[in-house]
Amino acid sequence: MSLRFPSTPDFLGPLYAPSRFEGGVHDLEVTGSIPPALKGRFVQVAPDPIYPPMLGDDIFFNGDGAVTAFRFADGHVDLQRRYVETDRLKAQRAARRSLHGLYRNPYTNDPAVEGLSTGTANTNVVPFNGMLLALKEDSLPVAVDPETLATIGSWDFGGQIRNTPFTAHPKFDPGNGNLLAFGYEAGGLASRDLVYYEFTADGHKIREIWVTAPYAGMVHDFAVTERFVVFPVLPATADLERIRAGGLHFEWQPDLAFQFGVMRRDGDGSDIRWFTGPNCFQAHVLNAFEEGERLHLDMPSADGNVFAFFPEAGGGAPAPETLRFELARWTLDLRSNARDAIHATLMDAPCEFPRCDDRVAGRPYRHGFMLGLDMREYAIDRLGPPAWQFFNLLLHVDVSTGAVQRWVAGDAECFQEPTFVPRAVDAAEGDGYILVLVNHLETSTTELVILESLAIAEGPVARVALPMRLRMSLHGNWLPDTDDDRAVAPNHSA
Structure with missing residues (x-):
């Protein structure tokens, strides 16, 4: 029986060819010096399909979740990588083939997996209450042992929540370590229901x-301030009739307004207010904070559909080069009866995968770290057009002054999501290190680089070479060696 992945963009090249690697490597090669303050683990997760897609092709977001952990101790770095043993993955391994069809469409799956969770645990991995939670927004978390990366199993917080979707972007309150989360389509496939959860640091x-949202749109990320929750609803909508007919889960609606739902954290939801923005694409939150009765929400933004694999009803999607990208600030004025979100531009340039210092999540802040794109720095003459989700700049943005620092790894390199690590628990905001994976496109290799967070233009202080290529990942976090839950808890705002 032939086992080959398709020759399509989501399965080709140094970024998207499946890695399919599990194992460990002790003492990775290090150039430079690992900062002594880095004691802990950097964990991240990638969609990395075990088997070729059942229908002949698939999208990047539908791969099986593989967690990679880099262990830092005494200047040494070890690597461990292991797949999350989801119900979906176990069924595939038993059948020795893919059993799943279109992304988030159970009606296109093999009948053998009917009733099984289709969650892939491939989007984010966060520490909580002595575990890692591997997350995909259409299903419950999957608990993973942080030492061995062995899968514990689907996690419903000890029976405290129903079998609802659970965000891949939970937040942690830096004041008390509480886990804040939500689920969309929470009442069933393509429903308008949103559910908000809050748990204490020990899991209660x-x-x-x-x-209820105005429409059944994607809500990939959300924002939390000291008193409020904000749900940004993307005009990529789900329709049960279309899904049952074997169609795509999401379809872009070019005439539908973006929605921001605001409610109090300590309320019952009856106070929720919906603010309207223009039709635009926004997936990830950098940070949000209160200024009196006004909320400021900072997000990378594009003026049209970035997800071409979720096109309009007629199949159309704009070419990426025709879109305008920026870091936007949306202000929601709770004192006013107006329903319009007030827009301002913080940085007029492409950016994505934003991160703040988690210790000021939901509070006024200054420093943002993210990826960007500058085609002038890319060797298109040698390499041809870049792949989707290609970012060749590492950025530090001072949202107070507008100043931007950048670092380019080379003209044949691109980055995966950056992670900020404070120099110490009591270090000033933004003072620490950036950990980021770099993909070398010409050699099909990957390395982990470490930079001073407020001096990224100076380049890495250390480089950690990997003896294998890692597929493009999505999100990750830092777990310091500490017993202070508030120090380890990330507000993954990207």
Whole structure:
């Protein structure tokens, strides 16, 4: 029986060819010096399909979740990588083939997996209450042992929540370590229901609030401030009739307004207010904070559909070069009866995968770290057009002054998501290190680089070479060697 992946963009090249690697490597090669403050683990997760797609092709977001952990101790770095043993993955391994069809469409799956969770645990991995939670927004978390990366199993917080979708972008309150989360399509496939959860640092549910969105749109990330929750609803909508007919889960609606739902964290949801923005694409939150009765929400933004694999009804999607990208600030004025979100541009340039210092998540802040794109720095003459989700700049943005620092790894290199690590628990905001994976396109290799966070233009202080290529990943976090939950808890705002 032939086992070959398709020759399509989501399965080709140094970024998207499946890695399919599990194992460990002790003492990775290090150039430079690992900062002594780095004691802990950098964990991240990638969609990395085990088997070729059942229908002959698939999208990047539908791969099986593989967690990679880099262990830092005494200047040494070890690597471990292991797949999350989801119900979906176990069924595929038993059958020795893919059993799943279109992304988030159970009606296109093999009948053998009917009733099984289709979650892939491939989007984010966060520490919580002595575990890692591997996350995909259409299903419950999957608990993973942080030492061995062995899968514990689907996690419903000890029976405290139902079998609802659970965000891949939970937040942690830096004041008390509480885990804040939500799920969309929470009442069933293509429903308009949103559910908000809050758990104490030791796992006890203290809040569950249900609200209804204006339409069944994607809500990939959300924002939390000291008093409020904000749900940004993307005009990529789900339709149950279309899904049952074997169509795509999401379809872009070019005439639909973006929505921001605001409610109090300590309420019952009856106070939720919906603010309207223009039709635009926004997936990830850099940070949000209160200024009196005004909320400021900072997000990378594009003026049209970035996800061409979720096109309009007629199949159309704009070419990326025709879109305008920026870092936007949306202000939601709770004192006003107006329903319009007020827009301002913080940085007029392409950017994505934003991160702040988690210790000021939901509070006024200054420093943002993210990826960007500058085609002038890319060797298109040698390499041809870049792949989708290609970012060749590492950026530090001072949102107070507008100043931007950048670092380019080379003209044949690109980055995966950056992660910020504070120099110490009591270090000033933004003072620490950036950990970021670099893909070398001409050699099909990957390395982990470490930079001073406030001096990224000076380049890495250390480089960690990997003896294998890692497929493009999505999100990750830092777990310091500490017993202070508030120090380890990330507000993954990207």
